[in-house]
Amino acid sequence: MKDGEILLKELGGNTIQLLSLSGEVKTVLDTFQMRPLAIHVNKDNEVIVGMREQGPPFPVQDFSVRQLIIFGSGYQRKVTLEFDKGGNKLFSNANRIRTDSRNVVYVIDRFDNANHVIVGMREQGPPFPVQDFSVRQLIIFGSGYQRKVTLKFDKGGNKLFSNANRIRTDSRNVLYVIDRFDNANHGRIVAVDINGCLNLTYDGPKDLGTFQPEGITITPSDNIVVADFYNKALHVINSKGDFLGLLFIFKDLDINYPSILCFDTEGYLSIGCCRGENEGFGKIHFVKILDSLM
Structure with missing residues (x-):
């Protein structure tokens, strides 16, 4: 993040934590029934999180919830990306996230456990x-x-x-x-x-x-x-x-x-x-x- 702090998540956990320069760790987001997969901070200091429902990631079902959520200041939910214009899921399992200078979001999206x-x-x-x-x-x-x-x-x-x-x-x-x-x-x-x-x-x-x-x-x-x-x-x-x-x-x-x-x-x-x-x-x-x- 811009002030040198670090966001992190525990493997398999439901929370996102902030590590300060002083070494203090505090929870800033609790995703409840969703599991955070990837975290990225863009040039505007917005936090982008890839999420899915709890349970096995594959196969992806019609009821599966696969999202990218953009959080603004105070970690308030700003944008949720889940479907394209045709109503199809944008993501199967958003595993890595990066943004460019125009804040275009690039995602490594995995579609099975094999990572072929x-x-x-x-x-x-x-x-x-x-x-x-x-x-x-x-x-x-x-x-x-x-x-x-x-x-x-x-x-x-x-x-x-x-x-x-x-x-x-x-x-x-x-x-x-x-x-x-x-x-x-x-x-x-x-x-x-x-x-x-x-x-x-x-x-x-x-x-x-x-x-x-x-x-x-x-x-x-x-x-x-x-x-x-x-x-x-x-x-x-x-x-x-x-x-x-x-x-x-x-x-x-x-x-x-x-x-x-x-x-x-x-x-x-x-x-x-x-x-x-x-x-x-x-x-x-x-x-x-x-x-x-x-």
Whole structure:
């Protein structure tokens, strides 16, 4: 906190305590029937707490209460974040909280007890061309970083991936992968479930020609937004692979060379660009996506 004091909670406890510079500890919040998960103090000295109901955290049920609560001065409840505009839970288990200079809240949201880590891997050496002996896979690691699932071939024995470069998951734990074909970063989107079943592939509209997917993110309704570096555009498809929209952000918004995508909790899309037009430095742009595409 701004005056050097520290907020803390006991593991499994219901209270948040304040440790002063003199070493005094006092309770400042009692969450009663709720369990505090994470604590963060923003630049305005507001306290943000991730909370859930008592009991096992998973699976998340319809009656489960998963919230972020922002407390103002005197630890008075100021804002409760629980549902998106569509009435869906924003969080499963808000485990870590951070804010940026604009007080945008970033949350590590866990969806099961496994805390799965998903890693795209390949053999040592040049990535291309992909040979019959090339090993291209996604590995899902469970608790203790033990290998749980390896995704390498489809049901026909064909390689699922050439070079898995970016990975995202939706609310059903379907994996969406930017899969690159060559050193020029041409590629496609591959969606697979954790059993290795191929859900869809997306190569961009046929009349567009070159497709260089660089960034990918998932909306709250499980639509997929892809940054196309070559065309300076955003593609939007749904979880069935249906094409929903194409926005040429260079023409419409003067945004060049999109590389990284991420949604914040307010629904704004952050677009990280490696450089601007005739500029040698990167930029981050914040835009609002149409509600119909979210």
